[in-house]
Amino acid sequence: MxxxxxxxxxxxxxxxxxxxxxxxxxxxxxxxxxxxxxxxxxLDQKRIEDVLVLGLTGPPGAGKSTLTGALITALRKQKYRVGIIAIDPSSPISGGALLGDRIRMMEHALDWEVVVRSMATRGRLGGLCASAGAAARIMAASGCRVVILETVGIGQSEMDIVRLADLTALVLAPGFGDDIQAMKAGILEVADLLVVNKADQPGAGKLQLEMATVFTDPKEREERICATVANEGTGVAILLDRIFTLEGEFRSNGQLHARRKRSFQLETLDWAVEIVKADLREKLKTTTFTSTEPRQAAMEMVSRSGECI
Ligand SMILES: Nc1nc2c(ncn2[C@@H]2O[C@H](COP(=O)(O)OP(=O)(O)O)[C@@H](O)[C@H]2O)c(=O)[nH]1
Ligand SMILES: [Mg+2]
Incomplete structure (x- = not known):
């Protein structure tokens, strides 16, 4: 335009x-x-094509923010510009985590090649997928080679966000035993890479063995599980290497294309809902209904909007 x-x-x-x-x-x-x-x-379409949107997910406390920091350091060593979209819970109870994350990012605060954006999951007007997807492309257009999408937990809205990513790493740590057992069956639906963080802590070896059972193919078992000590940077270079290798595979075998198509649909739906909602909110002010029952009135409104389209 x-x-x-x-x-x-x-x-x-x-x-x-x-x-x-x-x-x-x-x-x-x-x-x-x-x-x-x-x-x-x-926006520069070539840069959007070339960016890697990396999803980082996992239970709170597993070390996602620390690992994000370590990945930034590793990426900056390779002279890449990095974008981070942190999806935060906006509930007042967990508001403290956001502050912690900000402070951790301070190490990179003066680096112009590291761009950070926080987005709230609750209490927002617009659609989260729509905004996060657009933000990732804006970051790509500004020259980011990698955009990290860090989510807070493993709830439904986080899962939707993960579906925006080209590739997702699930960050786990020893001490989250029950959660992991419950999640195990669904792990491969969301994660391409499993990161066993806090490898310096007791129970890490056991967790790694348990994660190995998720993969049946020995080659995948070898390549899809990484052990890290995020706060010391241990294992992060190998993790990054695996991330880029997998990206290359996904680009050549059509996976990346398929995932972008899926995220296109997800975002489009999100935008459509946003647009229709604003439109309906406006119409509501001047509409008179034959029905006094809200669901019925809603049906009236929707079918009337349909006539306009
Ligand atoms: N011992 C140990 N502690 C870690 C490691 N990674 C992160 N932590 C600590 O674990 C806590 C939670 O980390 P954080 O990155 O905030 O987790 P998040 O909630 O997943 O983002 C922090 O106190 C970190 O310093 C690790 O590899 N080893
Ligand atoms: Mg965090």
Whole structure:
């Protein structure tokens, strides 16, 4: 969409790597400003094609934020620009974790090549998948080679977010025994790589053996499980290596393409709901209903909107 000088200027700065332009661009999209459509349409498609969106998920306390920090350090050693989208719970009880994460990121706070964005799961107006997907592409367009999507827990909204990723690592640590047993069956549905973090702690070896039973193919068992000590950086270079190797495989065997198609559908649905919701909210102000029952009234409204489309 040509012709909006504000959007053109923002795109120029964004593509030039300016972190402030990046922050503004994401905010524009999150707030569903009118310029958002032109902005998203003008993003550098080649960079979007080349980025790796890496999902990091796992129970709270397993070490995801620490590992994110260690991965940033490893990626920066290779001179790559990195984006981080931290999906935070916005409940006041776990609000403290967000602060902790921020402080941990401080190590990279002055590095322009590390861009961080937090997104809340609760209490937000817009769709999370829609915003997170757009934010990942905006980060890619700004030159990020890898965008890490770090989620908080293993609930449904996190699973949806994970589906936006090209490749997902599940971070586990000894001491989460029951959770893991319960999750075991579903692990491979969400995770491409299993990270046994806190390998310095008792029980790590046992956890690794248990995780090995998830894979039947010995080659996969070897390549899909990594042991790390995130706070010391141990095992992180190997993990990154495996991540890039798997990315290469997924690019050549069509997996990456299939996953992007799936995330396209997920995001499109999310946007559609957002757009319709805003539209309906507006219509609600002037509509008179024949029914006094809300579900019935809703059906009336939806079928009337359908006539307009
Ligand atoms: N001993 C040990 N502690 C770790 C390791 N990785 C992270 N931690 C600590 O575990 C705690 C939780 O880590 P955090 O990264 O916040 O976990 P998250 O909730 O998954 O993001 C922090 O106190 C970390 O310092 C590790 O490999 N070994
Ligand atoms: Mg965390």
């Amino acid at each position: 040509k012709g909006d000088p504000t959007v053109d200027r923002l795109l120029r700065h964004l593509h030039g790597g300016d972190p402030r332009a990046l922050a503004r661009a994401i905010t524009l999209v999150e707030d569903q400003q009118p310029e958002a459509a032109g902005l998203l349409a003008g």
